[in-house]
Amino acid sequence: MSDHHTIPAQERIVIIGAGNMATQLAIALDNAHCKIVQIYNRTLAAADALRRQLQQEVSITDYISEICHDATLYLFSVSDNALPGLIDKIQGNDALWIHTAGSMESEIFRDKTPHYGVLYPMQTVHKSRKTDWRGVPIFIEASDEQAGKRIEALATHISENVIRCDSAQRRAVHLAAVFACNFSNHMYAIAARLLEAQDISFDVMKLLIRETETKAEQMAPLDAQTGPAIRHDENVMKKHLALLEGTPEEELYRLISLDIERYGQNKNITNNQTKNL
């Protein structure tokens, strides 16, 4: 509880959006007994589906004009594409405006309110899969110290691992997350398709991908690398490229392998273990 008049003892929160991130954040805030007064979403069905997952009673709307004006905190959790257009249409006030988009500048709010910022959780979330927020890093940025304290307080309701960052760091974190999450998942998707063509279940990959991930938790990914590219095994790579010939994955295979060799060369100046048999 704060005794500063400028920091509400309890925020009254409007959630803008009802997608994957909005849903999992709203559930976490609800569990932490934060007051959610309203959910706006462009389709009412998704807002309703989210409302039904909360313990408190929350109003919903799909009209921008019906977004309530007397909340203390507006949490925008929509796609980067949708965010600017949406902000344009909402009337400004002196509440705290926050978005959760990894690569959107916080200044997008500047003409709407004096207090704004970003709350960017480093996790991949999905509506249909309850997020375990414990330990999840939440990167925050704020327009001013009051906003910073309030965003930190909000973030702490979601996870204890709150990290203040600047815009350059957040951009790097978002980009890194695309590689570590979305792109590695696409590597799984390609593997699944290659196996499917030979009537082999993706199940055979599960211990391999678990071990790959576990290794990355315990050692630097660069030190954990194995396979034909880091060994400069031209014979294997030629065979693989022949199997992929004429598919978009052929060029992907070539480029990623080259990049693995490049990373390996930089590293091998001091460490040539990975080149052993």
Add this chain to the structure above:
Amino acid sequence: MSDHHTIPAQERIVIIGAGNMATQLAIALDNAHCKIVQIYNRTLAAADALRRQLQQEVSITDYISEICHDATLYLFSVSDNALPGLIDKIQGNDALWIHTAGSMESEIFRDKTPHYGVLYPMQTVHKSRKTDWRGVPIFIEASDEQAGKRIEALATHISENVIRCDSAQRRAVHLAAVFACNFSNHMYAIAARLLEAQDISFDVMKLLIRETETKAEQMAPLDAQTGPAIRHDENVMKKHLALLEGTPEEELYRLISLDIERYGQNKNITNNQTKNL
């Protein structure tokens, strides 16, 4: 125990190689009380390091001419590059010859012995990290039914999950493993380097990559995909490409994103959930 004269009650095994896979297989066979008579490696130090990890006494050599002739099973676990030259130099006999290379044909042994095959474990292994073999799929191929039974028996000492396959399946499995393991690990390596440039520890990615991997165990990777590419979020992708401008990762980002969109389009004919906010 077998009463067929053609299948030795207990194989007398020579391990050829002392790298990551040779080491972890030898340790597994040693734990299962299989008889390892000798380890050959081109450097004696690595053979000695492996021998010291075994409970039984095993001779070692770095001379091809000293590889013993009276073993019943020769397990070649060296790089695909080294394998053909090594086989050429070893005198043929009627023992069982097996290699562990994902993309090498089994016929490479044809002029040396009547009984040969492949034992290909679907796991990434490292000398310095004890492999948990439980449940690891081991793909096997054999020249004949006698060889098939013996390779299956050997594989069963390592893991209960033994899968007979043909060469086309094994090639696909190996290629899929490169994507699911080596290439996803490289995505982690790129993420680590991006974060390092901003003085952020790779630790912030660990729950994200764990969740990404856990999702892949529970749902099809294609259904698990999130991020700017699957959402066709051009704004975010443009910002990311600007951050990567002039680096080899710029083209990688572009190609992988295109491929994610392509996979998503094929899928979205029946399922457009991923395009929601």
